[in-house]
Amino acid sequence: MNTCCVRETAENKVWGRIGELKHLKSKKPDLILGICGCMTQQPEVGEKIRRRAPHVDIIFGTHNVHQLPQLIGRVKEERKTIIDIWETEGDIVENLPSKRVEGVKSYVTIMYGCNNFCTYCIVPYVRGRERSRDVADIAREVAQLAGEGYKEVMLLGQNVNSYGKDLNPRIEFADLLIELENIGDIFRIRYMTSHPRDFNDRLIKVIAESKKICEHFHLPVQAGGNSVLKRMNRGYTKEEYIELVRKIREQIPDASITTDLIVGFPGETDDDFAETMDLLEKVRFDAAFTFVYNKRSGTPAAEMQGQVPDEVKKARIQKLISLQNTISTERNLLEIGKNHEILVERRNKGNPVLMEGRTRTNKLVLFKGGEDLKGQMVTVNIVDSGTWHLDGEMLKGNYS
Ligand code: SAM
Ligand code: SF4
Numbered sequence: 001m002n003t004c005c006v007r008e009t010a011e012n013k014v015w016g017r018i019g020e021l022k023h024l025k026s027k028k029p030d031l032i033l034g035i036c037g038c039m040t041q042q043p044e045v046g047e048k049i050r051r052r053a054p055h056v057d058i059i060f061g062t063h064n065v066h067q068l069p070q071l072i073g074r075v076k077e078e079r080k081t082i083i084d085i086w087e088t089e090g091d092i093v094e095n096l097p098s099k100r101v102e103g104v105k106s107y108v109t110i111m112y113g114c115n116n117f118c119t120y121c122i123v124p125y126v127r128g129r130e131r132s133r134d135v136a137d138i139a140r141e142v143a144q145l146a147g148e149g150y151k152e153v154m155l156l157g158q159n160v161n162s163y164g165k166d167l168n169p170r171i172e173f174a175d176l177l178i179e180l181e182n183i184g185d186i187f188r189i190r191y192m193t194s195h196p197r198d199f200n201d202r203l204i205k206v207i208a209e210s211k212k213i214c215e216h217f218h219l220p221v222q223a224g225g226n227s228v229l230k231r232m233n234r235g236y237t238k239e240e241y242i243e244l245v246r247k248i249r250e251q252i253p254d255a256s257i258t259t260d261l262i263v264g265f266p267g268e269t270d271d272d273f274a275e276t277m278d279l280l281e282k283v284r285f286d287a288a289f290t291f292v293y294n295k296r297s298g299t300p301a302a303e304m305q306g307q308v309p310d311e312v313k314k315a316r317i318q319k320l321i322s323l324q325n326t327i328s329t330e331r332n333l334l335e336i337g338k339n340h341e342i343l344v345e346r347r348n349k350g351n352p353v354l355m356e357g358r359t360r361t362n363k364l365v366l367f368k369g370g371e372d373l374k375g376q377m378v379t380v381n382i383v384d385s386g387t388w389h390l391d392g393e394m395l396k397g398n399y400s
Contacts, residue, residue, distance in 0.1 A: 196244055
């Protein structure tokens with residue numbers, strides 16, 4: 001079981017699942033249960049699992065995933081719970097076997113870890129420092145995916161904009177994108193996540209000139225109040241963020257911009273929250289992931305004065321979601337009448353007459369069509385819209 005610990009709800013779910021697996025283990029005593037990931041990488045969690053759930057066989061962290069075969073071997077031999085959690089990251093291990101979900105798009109990790117230490121976030125503590133994979137290794141993986149029939153790749157990293165800073169010679173994320181652009185049979189390149197502080201003019205230019213890099217910018221802003229942003233250690237002001245959005249829209253007018261937002265960070269006042277609402281009005285995001293601040297022990301923000309009461313957080317998140325939903329609905333209405341290139345992904349689960357896919361700007365589009373369209377690029381005319389999706393009609397004879 002792989003785990004996440006960014007928010008407490010994720011951790012609580014894992015404890016529930018570990019409990020459920022006890023029954024399975026008693027029915028099948030030879031089953032080997034392993035727990036890994038960010039949750040186990042936190043201090044003392046490994047011991048806590050051993051104490052509370054003796055039916056778990058292997059507990060390992062984020063830095064020694066490549067050792068799984070050896071850990072399974074040891075458990076079979078020693079017949080006791082094995083805890084093996086490395087405190088620090090080692091070198092990147094390449095060529096590990098991977099099992100991918102069938103489909104038209106695939107994920108490619110380009111870097112591990114994070115150096116940013118946003119004060120609310122546990123990630124740097126459980127994932128270690130930034131390590132970038134070599135361009136040649138990434139290019140080889142993308143070419144292999146193209147050969148297997150994938151049409152779109154999503155490049156993954158906690159802060160892809162600082163890709164390459166640790167490589168020798170040092171290179172920029174933009175250089176990696178230029179390199180990947182040359183791989184035939186991959187039609188679309190996406191990436192996640194970008195840090196607004198590190199998004200430079202050259203990168204905007206490379207994306208604007210590219211045929212494959214999609215015009216979707218996921219730029220987590222987190223908050224609108226400058227004092228909150230400062231205490232979050234985000235490294236930019238509200239004004240700098242708005243200027244970045246202006247530059248992107250100047251060069252790529254049709255770009256969609258999405259974000260992550262946190263409400264109720266320690267010390268967030270009504271005025272600070274009003275700044276976040278104002279930012280939403282000014283930027284007009286296409287969509288946003290909204291979070292209530294969650295106190296993660298081990299992070300600086302957990303020790304900060306002025307923790308915001310739950311009922312205040314609840315009221316603020318409702319207002320935030322309501323405003324963002326209105327804006328998303330209005331932004332989607334502007335799409336009606338436009339033609340979009342769609343990469344068809346699958347049949348729609350709710351209505352099987354419909355196929356679904358995404359625009360280059362990452363908007364979900366539903367339209368009538370057959371199974372044979374899966375994996376094809378089609379042009380769709382948008383005829384209607386909602387808060388989270390668009391409805392379209394496929395223009396005939398437009399396969400590519
Ligand atoms: N690296 C990415 C970035 O810089 O935005 C995202 C990684 S983080 C795992 C995903 C999102 O979770 C963050 O953008 C933030 O909004 C949210 N998040 C992280 N820690 C949180 C916390 N303690 N409480 C609430 N939300 C949190
Ligand atoms: Fe966490 Fe992202 Fe900040 Fe890194 S950049 S500390 S992953 S929120």
